Amino acid sequence: MEIGSKLKKARIDSGLTQEKVAEKIQVSRQTISNWENEKSYPDIISVIKLSDIYGISLDELLKGDSNMIKHLEESTNVVNSNKRLLMAIGFNVLLLILFIFFNSMIARNKCMMIASASVMVISTTALFYQIIKKF
Numbered sequence: 201m202e203i204g205s206k207l208k209k210a211r212i213d214s215g216l217t218q219e220k221v222a223e224k225i226q227v228s229r230q231t232i233s234n235w236e237n238e239k240s241y242p243d244i245i246s247v248i249k250l251s252d253i254y255g256i257s258l259d260e261l262l263k264g265d266s267n268m269i270k271h272l273e274e275s276t277n278v279v280n281s282n283k284r285l286l287m288a289i290g291f292n293v294l295l296l297i298l299f300i301f302f303n304s305m306i307a308r309n310k311c312m313m314i315a316s317a318s319v320m321v322i323s324t325t326a327l328f329y330q331i332i333k334k335f
Contacts, residue, residue: 203268204238206261210254211236225249241271281333288327295323 211221211232218232225246242250251258262268296309297317299306305311 203265204236208236214254285330288330292327
């Protein structure tokens with residue numbers, strides 16, 4: 201059974217409306233509907249609150265729903281996300297230092313200039329990608 205149908209069943213078994221549940225966890229009724237229809241997934245804090253409201257264990261809610269587990273893993277894996285962002289920043293700073301250090305050599309050679317500009321564009325794009333992905 202997927203999390204949406206588990207949430208809906210637990211809400212109905214608890215005798216609550218979507219509006220009442222939404223009020224209790226401070227989200228919109230539409231958000232509850234989206235979760236129950238699996239148009240979106242709740243974050244881990246909301247899952248914990250729902251577990252408390254419905255009086256069921258987290259294990260009951262989450263077990264067997266691989267999509268929800270994947271969503272929670274991606275949304276809570278802050279350490280890996282921060283590592284990738286820091287690595288991208290560090291790489292860009294290193295490239296900038298090397299570019300400044302070898303500027304005189306690069307300026308005399310058109311191929312080196314094109315190559316270094318290409319590397320800078322690619323690394324900056326990777327950095328922006330990491331920043332955008334973070335938000």
